[in-house]
Amino acid sequence: MSTYQTLSNGVKIPMIGFGVFQTKSGDETVNAVKWAIEAGYTHIDTAFIYGNEESVGQAIKESGIARGKLFVTTKLWNACIREGTTKEAFYKSLENLQLDYIDLYLIHWPTQGRNEAWKVMEELYEEGKIKAIGVSNFQKHHYEELMQTAKIKPMVNQIESNPRFNNDELIEFCKEQGIVVEAWSPLGGNGTSMLGNETLIKIGEKYGKSAAQVVIRWNIQKNVVVLPKSANKGRIAQNIDVYDFELTKEDMDTITELNQNTRSGADPDNFNF
Ligand code: A2P
Numbered sequence: 001m002s003t004y005q006t007l008s009n010g011v012k013i014p015m016i017g018f019g020v021f022q023t024k025s026g027d028e029t030v031n032a033v034k035w036a037i038e039a040g041y042t043h044i045d046t047a048f049i050y051g052n053e054e055s056v057g058q059a060i061k062e063s064g065i066a067r068g069k070l071f072v073t074t075k076l077w078n079a080c081i082r083e084g085t086t087k088e089a090f091y092k093s094l095e096n097l098q099l100d101y102i103d104l105y106l107i108h109w110p111t112q113g114r115n116e117a118w119k120v121m122e123e124l125y126e127e128g129k130i131k132a133i134g135v136s137n138f139q140k141h142h143y144e145e146l147m148q149t150a151k152i153k154p155m156v157n158q159i160e161s162n163p164r165f166n167n168d169e170l171i172e173f174c175k176e177q178g179i180v181v182e183a184w185s186p187l188g189g190n191g192t193s194m195l196g197n198e199t200l201i202k203i204g205e206k207y208g209k210s211a212a213q214v215v216i217r218w219n220i221q222k223n224v225v226v227l228p229k230s231a232n233k234g235r236i237a238q239n240i241d242v243y244d245f246e247l248t249k250e251d252m253d254t255i256t257e258l259n260q261n262t263r264s265g266a267d268p269d270n271f272n273f
Contacts, residue, residue, distance in 0.1 A: 001243060005223060007155040008178045011132045013104070014071055015220050016240055017043035019184070019229030025052040032231045033059030037070075039237040045158075045182075045227045046097075047075035047108055048089060053096035061098055072099065075108040075136060076121070078273060082113045086120035090129070105130045106158055110142040110268055115149050122152050132156065136184075137268040140173050158182040160265050161224060162194055163215060163258040171224060182225040187212055189264030199258060207245040210238060217242045218255045 004012045018036040023029045029052040033044060037059070046056045053074060060070060074097065080089035094102065105121060107114050114135075121133045134156030135143070147153065157174050161167040161183035174181045188194025200211035209217070212228065216239055219226035228239040247255075266273075 001220060001246070003243065005180060005225070007132050007180055008153065009132060009155060011103070011155070012071075013132075013156070013180060013225055014041075014043035015225055016041065016216065016242070017045040017071070017073065017182070017225060017227045018236070019045050019227040020052055020056060021047070021050055021184070021229055023050070023052055023229065023231055025055045028231055029055035030059045030062070031233075032236065034063050035233045035236045036240075037063040037065050040240055041236075042069055043071040043073070043225075045073045047106075048077045048080075048093050048096075049075070049108065053093055057097035057099065067099070071103040072097065073104040073106065074102055075106040076117060078109050078111040081107065081109075081111050081117045084113060084116060086117045087124070090121075090124055094129070101128065102130050104132045104134060104156060106134045106136045106156065107138075109137045109266075109271060109273075110135070110139070114142070115146055118146060118150055122150070125152065134158065134179075136182075137266075139268050140170065142268070143177070143179075153177070154179055156180050156182055156225075158184055158227075159268075160185055160263055161219070162186050162188040162264070163197070163200065163218070163255050164188055164194055164260050165263050166256060166259045168256070168259070171222070175223070180225060181223075182227055183219050184227055185264050186215055186219055186226045186228050188215075197258065199254060203247070203251050203254065206251075207247075209242070209245060212239060213242050214247070214251075214255070217245065217247055218252060221247055221252060 136158040
């Protein structure tokens with residue numbers, strides 16, 4: 001099982017990314033990111049709106065990891081998309097992160113002005129400031145509309161996906177288009193509800209793994225890049241310790257059957273932020 005997959009432009013993306021949504025700026029984020037890098041994560045996923053880009057940047061610097069070994073994602077916030085300040089927002093993120101390029105830059109939500117923002121992202125990509133560009137929370141129709149004016153196809157779509165809301169139809173569509181899918185809230189949102197699921201716990205027991213590890217592994221076997229988050233050193237290490245077992249086809253199908261089509265986050269067709 002490969003630890004990465006290759007985007008349409010040849011850039012390699014590690015299958016597990018360390019997520020920092022709702023991780024507080026300052027010590028909480030700095031420590032978590034440093035622990036993640038120590039544990040072997042080579043992919044960090046943040047966003048301008050998370051308010052912790054500076055702490056992520058500090059942790060990367062203090063960890064001493066070579067820039068080329070790390071894959072860093074951040075996201076363009078909705079207000080900047082609507083205001084048409086994409087370029088300024090991008091350079092602010094770069095400054096916050098103390099980096100001179102971003103591996104993956106995403107349109108965070110499909111808000112008004114996204115198709116124009118994409119043009120600016122294409123320019124930044126062509127200048128080499130961004131190694132790969134993509135979208136987040138795009139439904140099929142947002143993508144199809146974007147493609148009417150885009151020169152470059154998004155390389156990634158980061159969407160909600162977990163066993164309760166597996167979003168499989170959209171995942172299949174993205175795969176057909178050659179777009180790599182990333183799963184946010186892979187453990188089911190604030191975590192506890194999906195991780196207490198009896199089926200997941202039972203499957204995990206067979207392999208000596210936790211429910212969280214089962215869900216992370218399920219994503220990897222579906223070829224979906226998975227972005228678990230934790231502020232706890234032990235759980236950070238646990239969530240990347242998923243390469244020493246393989247779920248059977250039957251277990252994969254059982255997890256897919258847990259789908260209830262209920263989102264834990266906002267609906268991309270109906271959000272107000
Ligand atoms: P904590 O930071 O205390 O570890 P998601 O990524 O789906 O949004 O879920 C994240 C939530 O799941 C966080 O509240 C996190 O809490 C919790 N979490 C992360 N990894 C694990 C794990 N291995 N076991 C239990 N809870 C976890």
